[in-house]
Amino acid sequence: MARIVQKYGGTSVGDIDRIKRVAARVKKTRDAGNEVVVVVSARSGVTNALIERALAINPVPEDREMDMLLAVGEQETIALMAMALHALEVPAVSRTGSQAGIVTDPAHTRARIIKIDTTRVEESLEKGEVVIVAGFQGSDGRENITTFGRGGSDLTAVALAAALTADLCQIYTDVEGVYTADPRLVPDARKLTEVSYDEMLELASLGSKVMQARSVEFAKKYAVPFEVRSSFNEVPGTIVKKEVESMEDVVVRGVAVDLNQAKVLVSNLVDKPGSAARIFQALADAGVSVDMIVQNIGRNGVANLTFTVPQSDTRRAEQTVTALLKEEGSGEVEIFGSIAKVSVVGVGMRSHSGVAATLFSALAEAEVNIQLISTSEIKISVVIESEAAEQAARTVHDAFNLSGTD
Secondary structure (H helix, E strand, O other), X not given: OOEEEEEEOOOOOOOHXXXXXXXXXXXXXXXXXXXXXXXXXXXXXXXXXXXXXXXXXXXXXXXXXXXXXXXXXXXXXXHHHHHHHHHOOOOXXXXXXXXXXXXXXXXXXXXXXXXXXXXXXXXXXXXXXXEEEXXXXXXXXXXOEEEOOOOHHHHHHHHHHHHOOOOEEEEEEOOOOOEOOOOOOOOOXXXXXXXXXXXXXXXXXXXXOOOOHHHHHHHHHOOOOEEEEEOOOOOOOEEEEOOOHHHHHOOOOEEEEEEEEEEEEEEEEEOXXXXXXXHHHHHHHOOOOXXXXXXXXXXXXXXXXXXXXXXXXXXXXXXXXXHHHHHHOOOEEEEEEEEEEEEEEXXXXXXXXXXXXXXXXXXXXOOOOOOEEXXXXXXXXXXXXXXXXXXXXXXXXXXOOOOOOO
C-alpha cells in the first residue's frame, strides 16, 4: 500500500462533470489499495470572479479580507469533491487548510508555511477515508485565514507530501507535463520525461505556468519528487526530481516566456552611496518582488535605475518609489508595461560554453531588440518588447534544437 498525494488544478475541477471524473480517478487509486490525500484548487474562473467583485466594491481591499474571500473558492471544491466520492460509495472527508493542520506566518495573500500538524489527516487515513484538502490556504495560528498567492495549491500538495512522507506526489493539470516551451507559443515544443528541481524552479519563476515556483522550491528543500501530468488522460507526465549527472548532457532544457512583467525606470536619481539600497529596501518592506536590475553609470551627480516587477505589483512599486523620491527631493518614476521576459534554462549550461552567443545571435537575426539581460548559473533572461515575445520564443527554441524527441 502506498500513500499518494494528488493535486487537481482549477481546469481539472472546472465543472460538475469534471469533478465527477476526478472522483472516479481518485476512487480507482484508492481501490488499488492506496491511502489518498487529494488537494484541489478553486474551479476555473472562480478566483478571478471573486477578485472582480472585491475590486468593484473597494479598489484597494485589505489583504486580510481578500484572504477571507478567496479561500471560499477552494472550500466549495472540497465539499463538492467529497460529495462526488460519497456518491461513488467512497468514504471521504473535506478539510480546509486550517483543519488539515497547515500553520503559516501572518503575511496575508502571500503567506509562508511554518509547519503542518498532520494528526487529523493521519486519523482520517487510518479510518480508510480519502482526505480532500483545500489548496492555497492555511491559518496563522490565531484563526485568521491566510493564502499563498496564485498557484498556491501546488505548494499545499508538495508540503503535505513532505509532512506525510508520501510515496508519490502527483500534480494533475490541463497539460500532459513540462514542455521545452509553451506549446501555444511554440507548436513544435516537446514534452520532457524528466527535469531537475533547479530547472523546474527556473522555468516556473520565469513564466512557465505549469507549477508555482515556491512549490518547486519547497519540493527541492524537502526532496519531494513529483510528477506533472494531465487529469484528462492516462499518459505519463514529467518527473521533477533531484539532479543526476546525465541531465548535464542537455545544455538547454527549455525556453520560458513571461508576459506578466513590467519595467520600472527611475531617472535622475541622486548618484550617491545608499540611493539604490533605500529604494530596494522600501520595495522589500512593501512586499514588492524585484527581478532584473540595471543601473547606469552616474553623470553630473545623477543616475538612472531600471528594474522589473510583476505586473500585479506595478501600482505598489510606483507608489513606494514615488514616495521615497519625494523625500529625497529628486528623481522621477516611469512604468513600462508592454514588456516580455524570454529565458533559456538548463543545468548543462554550467559546463558548456556558447549559450549566450547562440541566444543573442538568434535574437539579432530575428531583429529582436534586447532591453535588459540577467544571468544565473543555469539560465539567461532578456527583456524585450511584448509584441516580439512569440517570435523570439520560436526563434530561440529552434536555435537550441529543442524540437524532436526527449
